[in-house]
Amino acid sequence: MSAMTLAGLNPPTRTRRSSFADLSVNVKVLAAVATAAAVALVVGILGLVALSDASASAQLIYTSNVGSVKAVGQIRYYATQTRSDAANQALSTTAASTQSFADDVATDIKDFDATLTAYRGSNPAAPSALIDAMETNWNAYVDLVNNKMLPAGVRNDLDGWARIRTNETLPVLDKLYDQLTAMDTAENADAAKNAAAARSGYETSRNVSIVALVAGLVLALAIGAWWPARSCRR
Known part of the structure; x- marks a missing residue:
């Protein structure tokens, strides 16, 4: 038989490319475990990011919103206390009592001003124009108290x-209280x-984590189910 005939009867063997199914069982198990670990890492990172965002939001609410709301309440309190002490000064029957309530009015005014300064430094949500207008009315009221009401x-x-x-x-106080209500x-x-x-940030991070976890589990299960099937067919 000629060499050409032998060559035709024995065609050259083709080299088959290796695939995932050709890998050892240990490698495939490690691949599934690595996939699950990667999913756990992604979910963990997303959880940490969500916690960081939630912490930042909570800190903002505490340092800004809580402080500002508290300051507005204190400003209203000192305005009301000034009115009360001014009225008691006018109703006092002794010189000592009259002076005592006048001193209380002075203290109330200082407390109001200090609280307003703290409020301005708390990154307030109220517009600056509103705060300025309220302060203008307060100064007008203080001028009336010091120069007209207390002398009377x-x-x-x-x-x-x-x-x-x-x-x-x-009339001045009506505007003042309306502005304090708007600030509050x-x-x-x-x-x-x-x-x-x-x-919203928490819910978004939670949903993304759930999707990543489910997708990773499906992928790991697919890897775990695919290689035995490929191995059996071979």
């Missing part, structure tokens, strides 16, 4: 004191917005 109290001029309160003080509304709305953002 010293003179025991209750009728004059009442006219000043009705005609000059109350702005702070509470901003706190609600930050809380919603924190909740």
Whole structure:
């Protein structure tokens, strides 16, 4: 038989490319374990990111919103306390009591101003124009108290004191309290917005983690089920 005939009867063997099915069982097990570990790592990282975002949002709510809401409440309190002490000064029947309440008014004014300064430094949500307008009305009220109401109290001029309160003080205070209400509304709305953002960030991270976990498990199971089937067919 000729060499050509022998060559035709015995064609050259083709080299088959190796595939995943050709790998050893140990390698395949390690591949499945590595896939599961990668999924666990991704889910863990996503969880840490979610915790970091939640912590940042909570810190913002605490340092800004809580402080600002508290400051607005204190500002309102000191404004009301100033009114009360000014009224008690006018109603006092002794010089000592009159002076004592006048000193209390001075303390109230200082506390108001200090709290307003702290509020401005708390990154407030209320517009600066609103805060400035409120402070302008407060200064107008303080001017009326110091230059008209307290002197009327010293003179025991209750009728004059009442006219000043009705005609000059109350219109200013009405504006002041309306502005404080608007500031409080702005702070509470901003706190609600930050809380919603924190909740949304948590839910997004949770959903992504669930999807990554399910996808990884499916992939690991697919790897685990594929190689025995390929091996049996071979």
